[in-house]
Amino acid sequence: MGGQRFTLRASVSTDDPEAVRPVLEERLPLGSVTAGRDAKEFLLRSELVGPSAKELNRSLLSALRRAEKRTRLRSEWTSGGVTERFFDYVSKGQRPARAEATDGAERS
Numbered sequence: 001m002g003g004q005r006f007t008l009r010a011s012v013s014t015d016d017p018e019a020v021r022p023v024l025e026e027r028l029p030l031g032s033v034t035a036g037r038d039a040k041e042f043l044l045r046s047e048l049v050g051p052s053a054k055e056l057n058r059s060l061l062s063a064l065r066r067a068e069k070r071t072r073l074r075s076e077w078t079s080g081g082v083t084e085r086f087f088d089y090v091s092k093g094q095r096p097a098r099a100e101a102t103d104g105a106e107r108s
Helices: 017-027 053-067 099-103
Strands: 004-014 032-035 041-050 071-079 082-087 090-096
Touching: 004 017, 004 053, 017 032, 017 041, 017 053, 041 053, 053 071, 053 082
Parallel strands: none
Antiparallel strands: 004 041, 004 071, 032 041, 071 082, 082 090
């Protein structure tokens, strides 16, 4: 079962970080999961393979919500020179990928 390779950059906020962290670490074994600005936020960087950004986003958010219902996901999935953005399950559009989205550099 093939798919496209996507680079994920995302933030997750939740009411129960202890329940969500193991799900993130299981779903993103080769990525990085770091604490955000406060104790209830995680910053994610990873690469995943899947059929589409929408399906990967849905799968990740569904797994997180099984662990903690009140979890929010803001994500950017980049593949093939295009970045697709999502807030929870809702697509917020596409744009051409910027150089830092593909080389791992942080945005300001």
